Amino acid sequence: xxxxxxxxxxxxxxxxxxxxxxxxxxxxxxxxxxxxxxxxxxxxxxxxxxxxxxxxxxxxxxxxxxxxxxxxxxxxxxxxxxxxxxxxxxxxxxxxxxxxxxxxxxxxxxxxxxxxxxxxxxxxxxxxxxxxxxxxxxxxxxxxxxxxxxxxxxxxxxxxxxxxxxxxxxxxxxxxxxxxxxxxxxxxxxxxxxxxxxxxxxxxxxxxxxxxxxxxxxxxxxxxxxxxxxxxxxxxxxxxxxxxxxxxxxxxxxxxxxxxxxxxxxxxxxxxxxxxxxxxxxxxxxxxxxxxxxxxxxxxxxxxxxxxxxxxxxxxxxxxxxxxxxxxxxxxxxxxxxxxxxxxxxxxxxxxxxxxxxxxxxxxxxxxxxxxxxxxxxxxxxxxxxxxxxxxxxxxxxxxxxxxxxxx
Amino acid sequence: xxxxxxxxxxxxxxxxxxxxxxxxxxxxxxxxxxxxxxxxxxxxxxxxxxxxxxxxxxxxxxxxxxxxxxxxxxxxxxxxxxxxxxxxxxxxxxxxxxxxxxxxxxxxxxxxxxxxxxxxxxxxxxxxxxxxxxxxxxxxxxxxxxxxxxxxxxxxxxxxxxxxxxxxxxxxxxxxxxxxxxxxxxxxxxxxxxxxxxxxxxxxxxxxxxxxxxxxxxxxxxxxxxxxxxxxxxxxxxxxxxxxxxxxxxxxxxxxxxxxxxxxxxxxxxxxxxxxxxxxxxxxxxxxxxxxxxxxxxxxxxxxxxxxxxxxxxxxxxxxxxxxxxxxxxxxxxxxxxxxxxxxxxxxxxxxxxxxxxxxxxxxxxxxxxxxxxxxxxxxxxxxxxxxxxxxxxxxxxxxxxxxxxxx
Numbered sequence: 001x002x003x004x005x006x007x008x009x010x011x012x013x014x015x016x017x018x019x020x021x022x023x024x025x026x027x028x029x030x031x032x033x034x035x036x037x038x039x040x041x042x043x044x045x046x047x048x049x050x051x052x053x054x055x056x057x058x059x060x061x062x063x064x065x066x067x068x069x070x071x072x073x074x075x076x077x078x079x080x081x082x083x084x085x086x087x088x089x090x091x092x093x094x095x096x097x098x099x100x101x102x103x104x105x106x107x108x109x110x111x112x113x114x115x116x117x118x119x120x121x122x123x124x125x126x127x128x129x130x131x132x133x134x135x136x137x138x139x140x141x142x143x144x145x146x147x148x149x150x151x152x153x154x155x156x157x158x159x160x161x162x163x164x165x166x167x168x169x170x171x172x173x174x175x176x177x178x179x180x181x182x183x184x185x186x187x188x189x190x191x192x193x194x195x196x197x198x199x200x201x202x203x204x205x206x207x208x209x210x211x212x213x214x215x216x217x218x219x220x221x222x223x224x225x226x227x228x229x230x231x232x233x234x235x236x237x238x239x240x241x242x243x244x245x246x247x248x249x250x251x252x253x254x255x256x257x258x259x260x261x262x263x264x265x266x267x268x269x270x271x272x273x274x275x276x277x278x279x280x281x282x283x284x285x286x287x288x289x290x291x292x293x294x295x296x297x298x299x300x301x302x303x304x305x306x307x308x309x310x311x312x313x314x315x316x317x318x319x320x321x322x323x324x325x326x327x328x329x330x331x332x333x334x335x336x337x338x339x340x341x342x343x344x345x346x347x348x349x350x351x352x353x354x355x356x357x358x359x360x361x362x363x364x365x366x367x368x369x370x371x372x373x374x375x376x377x378x379x380x381x382x383x384x385x386x387x388x389x390x391x392x393x394x395x396x397x398x399x400x401x402x403x404x405x406x407x408x
Numbered sequence: 409x410x411x412x413x414x415x416x417x418x419x420x421x422x423x424x425x426x427x428x429x430x431x432x433x434x435x436x437x438x439x440x441x442x443x444x445x446x447x448x449x450x451x452x453x454x455x456x457x458x459x460x461x462x463x464x465x466x467x468x469x470x471x472x473x474x475x476x477x478x479x480x481x482x483x484x485x486x487x488x489x490x491x492x493x494x495x496x497x498x499x500x501x502x503x504x505x506x507x508x509x510x511x512x513x514x515x516x517x518x519x520x521x522x523x524x525x526x527x528x529x530x531x532x533x534x535x536x537x538x539x540x541x542x543x544x545x546x547x548x549x550x551x552x553x554x555x556x557x558x559x560x561x562x563x564x565x566x567x568x569x570x571x572x573x574x575x576x577x578x579x580x581x582x583x584x585x586x587x588x589x590x591x592x593x594x595x596x597x598x599x600x601x602x603x604x605x606x607x608x609x610x611x612x613x614x615x616x617x618x619x620x621x622x623x624x625x626x627x628x629x630x631x632x633x634x635x636x637x638x639x640x641x642x643x644x645x646x647x648x649x650x651x652x653x654x655x656x657x658x659x660x661x662x663x664x665x666x667x668x669x670x671x672x673x674x675x676x677x678x679x680x681x682x683x684x685x686x687x688x689x690x691x692x693x694x695x696x697x698x699x700x701x702x703x704x705x706x707x708x709x710x711x712x713x714x715x716x717x718x719x720x721x722x723x724x725x726x727x728x729x730x731x732x733x734x735x736x737x738x739x740x741x742x743x744x745x746x747x748x749x750x751x752x753x754x755x756x757x758x759x760x761x762x763x764x765x766x767x768x769x770x771x772x773x774x775x776x777x778x779x780x781x782x783x784x785x786x787x788x789x790x791x792x793x794x795x796x797x798x799x800x801x802x803x804x805x806x807x808x809x810x811x812x813x814x815x816x
Contacts, residue, residue, distance in 0.1 A: 058807050305799075398470065
């Protein structure tokens with residue numbers, strides 16, 4: 001028999017958008033409406049900020065068809081926030097929740113958002129406000145503890161992989177050094193996904209630098225020089241969050257200044273500075289003339305039309321599962337994705353929120369090569385199924401060379 | 409009866425790659441093999457440089473199936489060059505062509521490449537070397553004279569449109585000012601294509617700046633401030649080639665330095681500098697904190713998996729037509745695309761190479777709004793069919809707002 005705590009369901013989104021985050025909201029909305037103790041399903045606009053502001057949509061009065069359409073749209077349909085509630089913020093949230101008889105809170109987000117759920121959970125107990133609060137995972141960074149992988153990662157990884165597949169071709173047509181800067185503050189999973197672009201033996205990315213390994217400029221320049229000599233070109237993937245051996249972010253080190261967000265994180269995205277600075281180091285250090293850098297920026301998390309179908313399905317399911325845990329088991333926590341077999345199935349589980357909240361999962365050692373400038377086959381086997389089906393593929397001319405006549 | 413000049417066909421690609429440039433090469437290869445006077449079809453590796461180096465693939469020994477596969481692959485499958493032949497360079501080319509009995513030369517490229525064909529044409533006449541040389545248009549910049557539009561533009565425009573459709577959603581979820589820097593040195597067509605992303609009335613890009621209009625910083629900041637006040641956010645598309653009223657590129661002006669390519673063009677791509685500099689102007693000038701910029705860079709011309717189907721078909725046909733003009737009419741020139749009706753059909757024509765070579769087509773006045781910070785419906789009607797079919801579309805929640813209880 002299901003939990004009979006009667007009241008409204010509230011769903012919200014926090015942190016950076018992903019290509020499939022709306023799937024989770026729609027999973028919550030559609031599943032919640034099957035339970036008779038749910039009187040309405042509300043969506044908070046701009047995350048926890050919308051709760052404070054009493055800014056709700058009544059998703060019970062949304063058509064199922066439009067929910068399905070929105071689920072296929074990237075970015076946060078309920079809009080997002082970087083707000084992180086403290087005690088006083090929570091007290092104001094409960095006041096609003098109480099006024100609207102909200103008894104179920106589902107928050108779709110990453111590390112920071114899961115910590116918000118932890119705080120809401122604790123404060124609700126202290127305030128004797130009966131509330132089920134469940135965290136639903138999402139992050140293109142793929143850095144949530146306890147999860148084999150996170151909804152959003154597969155689609156962003158697909159974008160990065162398709163981008164580098166094109167870059168490989170472009171940098172072969174007009175040869176030089178190319179640097180692609182990929183999102184990832186502390187975890188290199190998304191940057192590592194660039195390696196999925198390699199189809200032919202000589203293709204890039206030839207070098208991959210992730211935040212899990214200290215970045216040393218001398219070693220970097222040596223790697224680039226060696227690759228450039230071997231192939232006549234060099235394609236590089238770099239995480240925005242790479243740091244020197246002392247843990248100082250390279251962007252800070254090279255630029256000398258920084259901008260921080262409301263969580264105290266240094267601004268890494270929305271600027272091409274890191275790529276440009278690394279390109280300059282290569283130009284001046286190695287004397288290579290054609291050096292280009294692109295910073296993939298917001299395209300990689302919100303590009304219209306690139307989704308991994310598997311990622312989309314799983315993002316839907318974690319939303320559904322969150323509701324089922326709350327309704328049938330009357331528990332709080334964080335929904336996680338397990339992978340019992342590598343190739344490929346998933347199970348869902350609910351873990352205590354403390355195991356996920358505010359923590360960062362890093363790439364395991366067996367995903368990074370010994371030199372610290374590339375990924376292993378283990379990583380590729382891990383990543384491959386997450387990209388989804390029908391990946392576009394490049395093809396090369398295989399016509400034979402014509403024997404030379406003038407200069408044989 | 410077709411021209412009976414017997415000999416080999418040589419096809420090559422010059423300049424920046426596009427998502428559909430291989431279609432044209434494949435169009436040439438498959439069509440040329442239907443004519444009995446064609447003894448072989450060669451492809452030059454790295455454009456005219458490959459001719460000097462006697463670096464040819466025998467495309468007659470390529471499978472039709474693989475040619476079809478390669479045609480769907482972005483970027484220059486025969487690889488490209490920025491070399492621009494002078495008299496001495498041409499003399500060396502003719503020597504190689506003569507040695508290999510090459511009598512038909514098809515060069516797929518933009519303004520610079522069409523000028524190469526012009527020079528080759530002239531030099532061949534002077535050298536009494538009987539050679540048909542035809543230019544096949546391609547450029548994501550869409551800036552070739554005599555053409556309604558250029559192969560490559562539709563697919564790149566589709567990428568830019570999908571990118572901005574996602575950016576619209578992202579910048580709405582976490583609001584601020586967003587600047588997307590789009591390729592386009594002298595012509596703003598590709599930047600203008602960002603406007604195709606607008607589905608909802610309040611969506612961006614709210615401001616579009618193209619090289620056809622002088623860029624004035626004060627006016628720009630005023631535009632941004634007004635938009636930001638109206639919507640609480642501002643999404644901006646900027647051409648990399650915007651210049652001040654004196655014609656000085658903004659990137660040069662803001663950065664103080666420049667890098668030039670072998671054609672003497674300033675390096676605009678492969679750096680995030682312009683976007684970052686404009687973002688800083690907004691931060692310091694308007695005091696807006698969340699300002700982000702992305703430079704779309706090489707992704708917009710080589711991204712794997714984004715093609716306009718219409719663009720792909722037309723790129724194939726200009727290749728086929730080039731061969732037909734050479735074989736049936738025994739003439740030189742440049743293949744162009746006309747559009748007899750706006751919505752939508754095309755005709756192909758051959759014009760004297762001088763009409764295209766080295767010239768730049770700009771956006772006509774009726775495509776740019778009076779304020780010089782946006783596009784007109786005329787442009788949208790022009791651009792819409794070029795994006796191809798099955799464009800992904802965004803959807804919004806339309807659920808009603810919940811009446812406030814605490815703060816009604």
